Amino acid sequence: AQSVTQLDSHVSVSEGTPVLLRCNYSSSYSPSLFWYVQHPNKGLQLLLKYTSAATLVKGINGFEAEFKKSETSFHLTKPSAHMSDAAEYFCVVSTSGTYKYIFGTGTRLKVLA
Amino acid sequence: DGGITQSPKYLFRKEGQNVTLSCEQNLNHDAMYWYRQDPGQGLRLIYYSQIVNDFQKGDIAEGYSVSREKKESFPLTVTSAQKNPTAFYLCASSSSGLSNTGELFFGEGSRLTVL
Numbered sequence: 001a002q003s004v005t006q007l008d009s010h011v012s013v014s015e016g017t018p019v020l021l022r023c024n025y026s027s028s029y030s031p032s033l034f035w036y037v038q039h040p041n042k043g044l045q046l047l048l049k050y051t052s053a054a055t056l057v058k059g060i061n062g063f064e065a066e067f068k069k070s071e072t073s074f075h076l077t078k079p080s081a082h083m084s085d086a087a088e089y090f091c092v093v094s095t096s097g098t099y100k101y102i103f104g105t106g107t108r109l110k111v112l113a
Numbered sequence: 114d115g116g117i118t119q120s121p122k123y124l125f126r127k128e129g130q131n132v133t134l135s136c137e138q139n140l141n142h143d144a145m146y147w148y149r150q151d152p153g154q155g156l157r158l159i160y161y162s163q164i165v166n167d168f169q170k171g172d173i174a175e176g177y178s179v180s181r182e183k184k185e186s187f188p189l190t191v192t193s194a195q196k197n198p199t200a201f202y203l204c205a206s207s208s209s210g211l212s213n214t215g216e217l218f219f220g221e222g223s224r225l226t227v228l
Contacts, residue, residue: 009153034216043117043203043219044156090155092217099144099163101217103155 002027004093006104014112019078021107023091026072033074034092035065038106044090050074061085086111115140119204119220126191126198126227134189134223136204143208145187146217149173150201159202162187191225199227 007022025031032051036044048059055067065076074091091104117138126132138145144163148156158171162181176195181187187206191198201224205217 036217036219041201041222041224043119043221044205044217045219046216049216099146099161099169101146101158103157105153105155 002031002093002095002100002102004091004102004104006089006091006107008107009105010108010110012110012112013081015083016080019076019081019085019109021076021089021091021109023074023076023104024072025074025091025093027093027095029095032094033065033067034094034101035059035063035074035076036090036092038088038090040087047076047089081109081111083111083113085109117204117206117218117220119202119223122221122223124223124225126225128227129193131190131192132225134191134202134204134225136187136189136220137185138187138204138206138218139185140206140208140218141184142206142218143184144206145181146205146207147171147177147179147187147189148203148205150203150222156203159189198225200225 003026005024034049035047038044047063048057050057050067058064063078088106088108090106094101120135146161147159157173159177160179162168168181178190203222204220207217208215
């Protein structure tokens, strides 16, 4: 069975400081992993995805994530937060060949001026 | 521009009424999905369709119905049997179908409020 756990429901950072949003997953097979961002009353936008290529994945808006199989983690990072990064972030796991996408419960990022 | 269009963006319904949410995509994707989003619960799958004229129940299908008569369209009907329909509804599509897993592409969502 697959599952995904986002370890923090809320994260607050100051503008210009690093961002770390944590995600652990469980999957019986080689997973595909995704990070999405959602602004209020909007749909979800893909930030980046891991599909068994390079373990360090670079995404849009300066975000990146590292797939660590031994730790079953896929944490999202950004070196310097911007006010526009304030949003909700979802970690998603899926398995090749299935329809099933498992969503974490989300992490709300607040960026302080 | 290619994408997914959901309508209406906001919808109010009286108890006992059925409502239909529209979802149209021009990405030529085979698979389409409907998710429900409630605060603090992430996204939950209502229905999905991997091909025209076929669809499957997701985790919370009770009180909902769908159709897939065209590849581009996947409307969702929220029936009066749905006990707590107030939520944000998201439509998505992917090119995976039965082959490999690609990312989901999302519409902008429809917010349904029951009065």
